[in-house]
Amino acid sequence: MISQEMNDRLTRTGPGSDAGAVMRRxxxxxxxxxxxxxxxxxxxxxxxxxxxxxxxxxSGALGLIGRACPHxxxxxxxxxxxxxxxxxxxxxxxxxRTGQCVEQPGEPEGARMHERIRTxxxxxxxxxxxxxxxxxxxxxxxxxxxxxxxxxDSHVFAFKGLWAxxxxxxxxVGIDPAHASFLHRFLQDEDPxxxxxxxxxxxxxxxxIPMTRLLRDYPRPDITVEDTDYGLRLIALRHLDDGRTHVRxxxxxxxxxxxxxxxxEMIITQWHVPIDDERCYxxxxxxxxxxxxxxxxxxxxxxxxxxLPDYAPLRNSANGYGFDPVEQARETYTGMGxxxxxxxxxxxxxxxxxxxxxxEHLGKTDVAIxxxxxxxxxxxDAVTAGTETDLPMRGGAAQAAxxxxxxxxxxxxxxxxxxxxxYTAGDAERRAACTDWDASIATAAKTG
Numbered sequence: 001m002i003s004q005e006m007n008d009r010l011t012r013t014g015p016g017s018d019a020g021a022v023m024r025r026x027x028x029x030x031x032x033x034x035x036x037x038x039x040x041x042x043x044x045x046x047x048x049x050x051x052x053x054x055x056x057x058x059s060g061a062l063g064l065i066g067r068a069c070p071h072x073x074x075x076x077x078x079x080x081x082x083x084x085x086x087x088x089x090x091x092x093x094x095x096x097r098t099g100q101c102v103e104q105p106g107e108p109e110g111a112r113m114h115e116r117i118r119t120x121x122x123x124x125x126x127x128x129x130x131x132x133x134x135x136x137x138x139x140x141x142x143x144x145x146x147x148x149x150x151x152x153d154s155h156v157f158a159f160k161g162l163w164a165x166x167x168x169x170x171x172x173v174g175i176d177p178a179h180a181s182f183l184h185r186f187l188q189d190e191d192p193x194x195x196x197x198x199x200x201x202x203x204x205x206x207x208x209i210p211m212t213r214l215l216r217d218y219p220r221p222d223i224t225v226e227d228t229d230y231g232l233r234l235i236a237l238r239h240l241d242d243g244r245t246h247v248r249x250x251x252x253x254x255x256x257x258x259x260x261x262x263x264x265e266m267i268i269t270q271w272h273v274p275i276d277d278e279r280c281y282x283x284x285x286x287x288x289x290x291x292x293x294x295x296x297x298x299x300x301x302x303x304x305x306x307x308l309p310d311y312a313p314l315r316n317s318a319n320g321y322g323f324d325p326v327e328q329a330r331e332t333y334t335g336m337g338x339x340x341x342x343x344x345x346x347x348x349x350x351x352x353x354x355x356x357x358x359x360e361h362l363g364k365t366d367v368a369i370x371x372x373x374x375x376x377x378x379x380x381d382a383v384t385a386g387t388e389t390d391l392p393m394r395g396g397a398a399q400a401a402x403x404x405x406x407x408x409x410x411x412x413x414x415x416x417x418x419x420x421x422x423y424t425a426g427d428a429e430r431r432a433a434c435t436d437w438d439a440s441i442a443t444a445a446k447t448g
Contacts (some may be wrong), residue, residue, distance in 0.1 A: 002373075007357045010376060011166045013274040014049030016378040020274075022255055023048060024136035024390055027143065027333035028216050029271050029283040030054060031131045032158055035233045035309070042086070044077045046333060048135060049276045055097070057084040060120070062126065064133050066119035066367040086439065095119060097158070120213025129158030130283055144230060144393055144403040146259075148269040150231050151437050155290040159302050160283045162312040163345055164352045167256060167280040171272040173344050174258035175372060177236035177248065180367035181219035183347055184340045186212040196297065202263040204246055207412055214238065214246055221248075225368045229271050230254060231375070231392055235366050235419070243415030248421045251406045252372055254392040256378065264430070265290040268406040278353035281311070289434045305339050313345055321346045404441045 002010075013020035022430045028047060031054050035043045041056040046068065051067040053076045061084075066324035068155035069076050069088040076095070079086035085096040087103075093114070094103040099121030112394035123134045127149055127167060143149050148156055163170050173179065184199075189210040204214045226233040237423040238246040251259040257271045270284045306313055315322040321336045328335025336342050362370060375392075393400055409430065413422035431439040 001102065001360055002357050004138070004356075004358055006377075007354070009380065010135060011168050012277055012374060013167065014277065016078060019050055019214050021136075021383045022376065022379045022391070023274070024134075024385065025394060026136075026255055027125075027140065029130050029160070029273050029281070030133040032283075033126055033129045034158075036100050036131070040081055042079070042081055043076060045133075046275045047133065048274050049134070050120070052120070052122070052133075053079075053086065054131060055081060055086055057081075057097055059084060061097060062124045062131060063121065064124045064131075065095060065097065065099040065100075065121045068119075069093060069095075070117050072121050097121070108355040111350050115226065128153050128156040128285060130285065141394060142171065142397040142400040144400045146253075146269060146403070147267065147405060148168040148287045150404075150439070151287050155288045155437060157286045157293040157295045157298045158284065159286075159299065160281045160311050161302075161306055161311055161341060161345075162275075163280055163282065163349060164278070164317070164353065165278060165280065165349045165351070166277055167272045169348045169355050170280050170282060170350060171252075171256050172257065172350050172369050172372070174260065174270065174272075175234060175250070175252045175368040176234070176366065177221055177223055177234055177250065177368075179347070181215045181221075182333055183343045185216050186338075187216075187331055187333070189213050196263075196294070199262055201269075202410075204410055204412065211410070214240075217247070221365070223365055223367055228406065229392065229399070231373055232368060233406065235423070237419060240412075245413040245417070245419050245422075247411045247413055247419045247425075249407050249409055249411075249423050252368065253406070254375065260406045262286060263400070264410075266293075270291055271399075286295060289430050289439055291436065305341065313340075313342065315345070320367060328386050368412050370377045406443070 009018050011448055019183040030045050030047055031043050031046065036056050036066035042052045045052040045054050052064055053067045057061055067076055071088065071091055071093050074088055074090040076086050076088060079088050083094060085094055087094040092105040093101055096102050099119040101117035104111065104114045107113060123140050125132050144421045155446055201208055201212055204211050221236040232252040234250045236248040240246060244364045253259055257269060259267060259269045262268045266286050266288050268284050268286055270282055273281045275281060275285060286298065315337065324335050334343050334346065336346060343447050379391050382388055388394055393403060407427045409423060409427050411423040413419040431441060
């Protein structure tokens, strides 16, 4: 249990908040590139409690500026996209992608008032299907050399989904290795040959054991958490009856992302991004180490569960997440269908928009959650003290370029074998077999 004051400090991310100040020191997903692939590329964005508008100008460059016109507050999402900027339909005030007002056509001839008018604007870049925004002070930090950024666009698929809860409870489900044996338990195993684009449907390591069966049969993992340059590495060990050990390596990427294995060929890097304090988006980048991603198939799979344009899930609290008691008795632990995102959504939304952690009781399997909250508290203190170079990945371009990976995989260690050697060898083998892009990685303990 923690105090209400600490719960507020960890969860609130709007302007002036401590956690928000930390997040503003990192690039944040603002929109999918797909959202701009329309005749009029203008997208409303609410990010960290701020209302913004994202647009692509006539030259193809991106701008992210305040949504309310500085004149009388009209919504610039309805602005005219012209002359390399947005023009407010109310009085014709025109803004470029830096937020500068460059014209006030209704003011007297020769007036220079527009030179003093500027709305909020933030740097944006586009990487492998996601538009990223930097909302903090000073120059934006460099991107780490993660696999999802190093791989070519053809080998990365990006998607997002809306959850009606605070970002922290959304992120913490991803650093909880024990829950997969229960929340995502399937009472019947699907054919692993039909696993493409699906989580926990492949076989475990170099075996013929379906992941669903392994998670179901071995529900008590031994969990180890290690500090890294990018955040935390989580190792979950499930000891099989024949003496072998299943090793699952996942990661917390500071401040609010995770990296997890999806299958032997793909990993998922997922950010949990506050819209405001009571809603968030998850943004996932699926990265392939084999061939190009079948983006159409993966998009179709996910659009069967989400609506456009807001990417809200079709199963939600209003329809009981599709709960079916007959299914719960015969097919899945939750009775909420086969999409594990729905299981996670129920787990993080049902405690309420912001869980009252004064009533929380953490167990030994919550070791990563405890470690992460300490890391976030230390980061908030560092920003307050003006020592933000102490934050993970904020040590400069050289440090960021040296951070590769991270390792995210499922491996089987031989009976009596070294599980650390097993997962590093398994990762090295996968990377060596990747011929479409340079997946090589440093093996230093803190960066891999």
